[in-house]
Amino acid sequence: MANGGRSVFLTQQQKKEKLADRMGILVDIWESDNNTVLTYPHVEEALSAHGIQLSRTRWSYLINGTGSLVTDQELLKGIAEFVFKVPATYLSDLYSETPTDVEARMEFLDHMRKLKVKNFAARNLGETSPEILRTITKIIDASMNGEE
Numbered sequence: 001m002a003n004g005g006r007s008v009f010l011t012q013q014q015k016k017e018k019l020a021d022r023m024g025i026l027v028d029i030w031e032s033d034n035n036t037v038l039t040y041p042h043v044e045e046a047l048s049a050h051g052i053q054l055s056r057t058r059w060s061y062l063i064n065g066t067g068s069l070v071t072d073q074e075l076l077k078g079i080a081e082f083v084f085k086v087p088a089t090y091l092s093d094l095y096s097e098t099p100t101d102v103e104a105r106m107e108f109l110d111h112m113r114k115l116k117v118k119n120f121a122a123r124n125l126g127e128t129s130p131e132i133l134r135t136i137t138k139i140i141d142a143s144m145n146g147e148e
Contacts, residue, residue, distance in 0.1 A: 010094060012069055018094045020065030026084040027063065029105045032112070043083050052078040114143060 010018065030038050040059050047054050052075060061067035062079070070076065077088035089096045098106075 015094055016061075016065045016069050019070065019091065020063060022091060022094075023063045023079075025102065025106055026080075026086065026090075028109060029102070030084060032105075032109050043079070046083045047075075047078050050078055050082050052082075054079075114140065 027038050040056050043059060044054055044056075054075060057067070058070060058075075062070050073092050076091040080086050080088045080091045086102055087099055090099055090102065
């Protein structure tokens, strides 16, 4: 065992959760890029154009981390490449690193979400004292900078 005496191997449940986390990240990025919700028909259409079949149930397993672990390499490769346009290894090899473009897009999306919160607060806190507005601004800015 490496890693300070801890096992470097993932359990089946951890694999399901990690795959669902990666799927969630990709869905968030896709929805942001396309300004619409990613639905099963979008995914099914992209895959079927390449001869890959995906049931609604299996799609649910993938994005929710429930049911049996999806290990079909052709399916995972197809979802990565044809739906999300990322390297297949991001979904097919759960020990792989996050691709730099995915990481950059995640950081950008996180920043945009924080800016939306800041703008929302600025629009809706008009009757608040200047001290409270400054405190809220400092908290949001600290959060945006990764501070606790």
